[in-house]
Amino acid sequence: MSLQLDFPAVLERWPSFLAGAVLTLELAAFATVLGALLGTLAAVGRGTHNSLIAGACKIYVETIRNTPLLVQIFLVYFGLASLGLKFSAFTVAVTALTINVGAYTAEIMRAGFEAIPRGQIEAAEGLALSRLQIYWHIILLPAVEKVYPALTSQFVLLMLASSVCSQISAEELTAVANYIQSDTYRAFETYIIVAVLYVILSLVMRAGFWGLGLVLFPRRRRLGTPL
Amino acid sequence: MGGHLNINHLVFLGQGALWTVGLSVIALIGGGIVGFVIALARISPLKSVRLASAVYVQLIQGTPLLVILFLGYFGLAAIGFKVSPLTAASASLTLYVAAYLGEIWRGCIQSVPKPQWEAAEGLALTRTQRMIKVILPQAIRIATPPTVGFMVQIIKNTSLASVVGFVELMRSGQIVNNSLFEPFAIYAIIAVTYFAMCYPLSLFSQRLERRMGRGRSNLAPA
Amino acid sequence: MQQNSSSEPIVSLRNVRKSFGPLVVLDGVSFAVERGEVLALIGRSGSGKSTALRCIDRFEKVDDGEIVVCGHRVDRPDVDLRALRQDVGIVFQSYNLFPHLTIEQNITLAPCAVKGMATAEAKDLARKVLVQVGLEEKLHAYPEQLSGGQQQRAAIARSLAMQPKVMLFDEVTSALDPELTAEVLKVIEQLAADGMTMVMVTHEMGFAKGIADRIVFMHRGKVHETGPASILTSPTTPELTQFVGTGNLKS
Amino acid sequence: MQQNSSSEPIVSLRNVRKSFGPLVVLDGVSFAVERGEVLALIGRSGSGKSTALRCIDRFEKVDDGEIVVCGHRVDRPDVDLRALRQDVGIVFQSYNLFPHLTIEQNITLAPCAVKGMATAEAKDLARKVLVQVGLEEKLHAYPEQLSGGQQQRAAIARSLAMQPKVMLFDEVTSALDPELTAEVLKVIEQLAADGMTMVMVTHEMGFAKGIADRIVFMHRGKVHETGPASILTSPTTPELTQFVGTGNLKS
Amino acid sequence: DLLDDITQAKKIRISTDLAIPPSGMMDSSMKPTGSDVEVAQLLAKDWGLELEFIQTTGATRIPNVLTGKADIIISTLSVTPERAKVIDFTKRYATLQSDIGCLKSLNVKDWPDLKDKAIGVSRGTTQDTTLSNMKDKELKISRYDDDATEVTAAVSGQVDCVGTSATIINQIGVKNPARIFESKIPLATFDLAIGLKKGEQRLMDKLNAWIAENVKNGKLNAIYKKFHGVDLPADMRS
Numbered sequence A: 001m002s003l004q005l006d007f008p009a010v011l012e013r014w015p016s017f018l019a020g021a022v023l024t025l026e027l028a029a030f031a032t033v034l035g036a037l038l039g040t041l042a043a044v045g046r047g048t049h050n051s052l053i054a055g056a057c058k059i060y061v062e063t064i065r066n067t068p069l070l071v072q073i074f075l076v077y078f079g080l081a082s083l084g085l086k087f088s089a090f091t092v093a094v095t096a097l098t099i100n101v102g103a104y105t106a107e108i109m110r111a112g113f114e115a116i117p118r119g120q121i122e123a124a125e126g127l128a129l130s131r132l133q134i135y136w137h138i139i140l141l142p143a144v145e146k147v148y149p150a151l152t153s154q155f156v157l158l159m160l161a162s163s164v165c166s167q168i169s170a171e172e173l174t175a176v177a178n179y180i181q182s183d184t185y186r187a188f189e190t191y192i193i194v195a196v197l198y199v200i201l202s203l204v205m206r207a208g209f210w211g212l213g214l215v216l217f218p219r220r221r222r223l224g225t226p227l
Numbered sequence B: 001m002g003g004h005l006n007i008n009h010l011v012f013l014g015q016g017a018l019w020t021v022g023l024s025v026i027a028l029i030g031g032g033i034v035g036f037v038i039a040l041a042r043i044s045p046l047k048s049v050r051l052a053s054a055v056y057v058q059l060i061q062g063t064p065l066l067v068i069l070f071l072g073y074f075g076l077a078a079i080g081f082k083v084s085p086l087t088a089a090s091a092s093l094t095l096y097v098a099a100y101l102g103e104i105w106r107g108c109i110q111s112v113p114k115p116q117w118e119a120a121e122g123l124a125l126t127r128t129q130r131m132i133k134v135i136l137p138q139a140i141r142i143a144t145p146p147t148v149g150f151m152v153q154i155i156k157n158t159s160l161a162s163v164v165g166f167v168e169l170m171r172s173g174q175i176v177n178n179s180l181f182e183p184f185a186i187y188a189i190i191a192v193t194y195f196a197m198c199y200p201l202s203l204f205s206q207r208l209e210r211r212m213g214r215g216r217s218n219l220a221p222a
Numbered sequence C, D: 001m002q003q004n005s006s007s008e009p010i011v012s013l014r015n016v017r018k019s020f021g022p023l024v025v026l027d028g029v030s031f032a033v034e035r036g037e038v039l040a041l042i043g044r045s046g047s048g049k050s051t052a053l054r055c056i057d058r059f060e061k062v063d064d065g066e067i068v069v070c071g072h073r074v075d076r077p078d079v080d081l082r083a084l085r086q087d088v089g090i091v092f093q094s095y096n097l098f099p100h101l102t103i104e105q106n107i108t109l110a111p112c113a114v115k116g117m118a119t120a121e122a123k124d125l126a127r128k129v130l131v132q133v134g135l136e137e138k139l140h141a142y143p144e145q146l147s148g149g150q151q152q153r154a155a156i157a158r159s160l161a162m163q164p165k166v167m168l169f170d171e172v173t174s175a176l177d178p179e180l181t182a183e184v185l186k187v188i189e190q191l192a193a194d195g196m197t198m199v200m201v202t203h204e205m206g207f208a209k210g211i212a213d214r215i216v217f218m219h220r221g222k223v224h225e226t227g228p229a230s231i232l233t234s235p236t237t238p239e240l241t242q243f244v245g246t247g248n249l250k251s
Numbered sequence E: 001d002l003l004d005d006i007t008q009a010k011k012i013r014i015s016t017d018l019a020i021p022p023s024g025m026m027d028s029s030m031k032p033t034g035s036d037v038e039v040a041q042l043l044a045k046d047w048g049l050e051l052e053f054i055q056t057t058g059a060t061r062i063p064n065v066l067t068g069k070a071d072i073i074i075s076t077l078s079v080t081p082e083r084a085k086v087i088d089f090t091k092r093y094a095t096l097q098s099d100i101g102c103l104k105s106l107n108v109k110d111w112p113d114l115k116d117k118a119i120g121v122s123r124g125t126t127q128d129t130t131l132s133n134m135k136d137k138e139l140k141i142s143r144y145d146d147d148a149t150e151v152t153a154a155v156s157g158q159v160d161c162v163g164t165s166a167t168i169i170n171q172i173g174v175k176n177p178a179r180i181f182e183s184k185i186p187l188a189t190f191d192l193a194i195g196l197k198k199g200e201q202r203l204m205d206k207l208n209a210w211i212a213e214n215v216k217n218g219k220l221n222a223i224y225k226k227f228h229g230v231d232l233p234a235d236m237r238s
């Protein structure tokens, strides 16, 4: 075909790509940490006997999971602005991503909680551990261990999904790609480079989670079970 | 430009929603079939098969769907294959969904406790019989919530098929919005429409979970 | 502690009823355990022994009747569960070690978290109770690295580390070989000598005979016969006669 | 079947070695089981009994040595596993019933799927083996609806339904009360009379004495003493003496 | 040769983004309309061809012609030397006047007044590129994916300045009378041209001839005025 690829013409803008990749990773990192906290709280909330808290957590989870991230981002960005609250694109992006991934994390964590055998909790109850201690020692860590691969995938997915933040002027990797491709009209080269960068970013994230797993789950490390 | 939301806009959005449903169905059927094969390949006794499927999963999972769709449509055309947008979108979505479902299902299969595998082995069941009669029935329960969770994501992700020319729900919303400049009204309609498509699925999975949940509690999801 | 008069039983069940749906599992069960007493609950499979034991530590709510354990009214909805369970140690049929913790961590968890024991002290304690059950070399192993018997011994050690006032055992020796059973018996005898009260569900007639001060024979959810260990050699009801008769095949 | 001369053992282990990482679990184990013989594997916890049993059915690959089972060279990498496992029935320490199937479905699964038995015939068989273990009323129950003892009996029934040439039992009676142990013993005796060969790991000395033709006493991964059931009453090594000595506490 | 292919098929496939008003958009009965749409319709009519719109997004306008999925692009393509390395441009068929528009109440007279004020633009447009290259002016640019988002940002108060066409600047006040925007500083005038694959000289010549004719007879000016409210620049009409 007559299509000729000219990678150097696009690659010479590597500082922009790099800046975009770094911002993408930053967005993902903040949203992962905050989303994991929010999601775990929501999962615990859904399991409480207080039906008000449980109901509120359920509504949060279901609303977020069943509507597109893009709409959520618009509503946060423009909604806040309409109320006279102006935050930077970065703050808004992290907030929206956190709210979004928190709902997914909540579902995954809930499944992890339910996967803890009843006998484990009974054994802990028999040792007079308090509810909080049981949650912390017997439920939370083993549950995270069980669902760790799912969590990892969810957070990598979040990193990929952060591309919609380009819509609200966050200059992450996709935004950079869109700018470069419409400036140069070299869409193929740009998207191929961006694909490679995203694969690298996701490998970086997975490696990070793998390392974190080694620290969090010493048993896995000792017994050599793959994470 | 300007004007007000009228019935024609709603019809246009409705058509977009139909495309969203259609693309989702294609993605889930194609991705489900290929994903099942991937799940089995990931736990194959053959190292080369395991490795190949792992590379596939890593590659696809590391790439945004937008890029897969773009390269699937224009990339194939660039090297001489004439594919219709529907073919390209179906193929790309299938590859994408398969990588995720395959990985989700692998985790579910492997989380069936080891003694169950051994008991089935001790009864001289073949590998296939063990899978079908002992492991999969137990894995399905664990697999249901994450699978449905992912299905919902797919319904929303089909919006990216606009890159190959599909005017599905999100794109039709953007087109209407760019004529009307009424983002709040239009995105609210889109959000509600997506919710109406996705929420029944979530409910369905919860019901299924409850019905199948006869106490088999020590199993983990993916 | 010595203020409770010795006539006050540490565990007492009065007319306890419990059903699972239509299935009546405990049909008016009454018995009491005095301080320092070792009580063996025997009976065929499905007779409700485990359920009775679980009711004592409030893992099941009773439908009717009264349960008092170390002064806690266990049948009442407002019973202080954590206080109850500091006084009661329970070891289950399935050992339920925490799989993500080493044996040492399994044992030190509750003393540190519940009693606020210092880590070093708890570790010493862990070593001590592991020596009691003959597992000191597995201090840093994970549960899945142990054989079934070793896991059960670790579970007993974990419970001993809380130094409870009453210990409940649900067939804890069924996975142990004779040699270890003897070791555990010695531990239990020593505990009994120190004034520990124990309720044990067991299928081992020899064990029951050797260790128990009193036997409660359950049959179809009822206490069918009760008395000192000697009732095993001279039972009065035909059911117990049949039960220990077949049991003799074993020993 | 009768072509194999009776001098050919059905199970034979020769100098079998197996380690988990640095831990040597089987350190040159040899024994053989003749047709129709009942062999009891005894020894203290961690001595390698379960591991030896698992090696026979190829759940563990041996590091060294030779295992022949019903003519299958189990130590070879090319052994036909399905053929081997049709000849060998195994019942585990933890019962491992399939939780998503009823007891009947648990039992009929393998006969239908492996032997191509007709459903009606398999159901008759299921009823028959359940009667053997005294569980006929639980035909349509799910495993979790049974107590521990009941689950183990169902697991034995499931294995019996495959009518294997050798049966391996790993402490199958540890969760059964004396009455049911007797029932199972009868079943096993009947099987032995029909020419069934059996290897059983057990902690029950009475059981071993009553049923076994031969005893293999394992100690630290080695066969320490072996002989007829009478060695339990007159052991020659100090280790076995100690082992049965403490065991007597039980019976 | 592409021209022969088009003639043979009796059909021309034109790549147009229908989400960038007022050039490409939908009318109230959801039919394509806009200045680019009418230019395309005029071209098809003049050449006696059936017209097929290839729906594209900003990102896929170019790949569509490069891979032969569309014949030409009429979709507000501004001509830049950088882009001309990838596709061929015809002569201009229209121009795009761009301004910096700000909140009316805002005191902006010249570039220094814009310092530290976020300027909203549509990402990758020539306005964006032009502003981005003004490194010495220390501008703060907020890039949005399309005009609609940019307008919404202005309407809702996320930005007080935008760099876009005069038509769109006026639209902001219509959406939110509390925030009237007006053009403050002229930015640039860009030539808009039809894009096609490199090396199609015969098609290029024919397109150029058609543009020249329709500039002269005023039809292109009429279309432009209908949607943008102003005439094409005088130097183009003469």
Ligand SMILES: Nc1ncnc2c1ncn2[C@@H]1O[C@H](COP(=O)(O)OP(=O)(O)OP(=O)(O)O)[C@@H](O)[C@H]1O
Binding pocket: C020, C023, C025, C043, C044, C045, C046, C047, C048, C049, C050, C051, C052, D145, D146, D147, D148, D149, D150, D177
């Ligand atoms: N959670 C439950 N739901 C329904 N039925 C139950 C439940 N727990 C126990 N049962 C039933 O109650 C009866 C008594 O059970 P229990 O476990 O107390 O017997 P057991 O005397 O301990 O028997 P084993 O010696 O076999 O352990 C059994 O028939 C059992 O199937």
Ligand SMILES: Nc1ncnc2c1ncn2[C@@H]1O[C@H](COP(=O)(O)OP(=O)(O)OP(=O)(O)O)[C@@H](O)[C@H]1O
Binding pocket: C145, C146, C147, C148, C149, C150, C177, D020, D023, D025, D043, D044, D045, D046, D047, D048, D049, D050, D051, D052
């Ligand atoms: N998969 C494994 N990985 C590592 N060590 C193991 C494994 N399985 C067993 N072991 C170790 O091997 C030794 C022998 O185990 P085995 O289960 O054969 O003992 P056993 O004689 O059956 O004991 P018990 O009577 O307690 O069941 C034990 O010390 C155990 O900790």
Ligand SMILES: [Mg+2]
Binding pocket: C049, C050, C051, C093, C170, D147, D148
């Ligand atoms: Mg019980």
Ligand SMILES: [Mg+2]
Binding pocket: C147, C148, D049, D050, D051, D093, D170
């Ligand atoms: Mg064992």
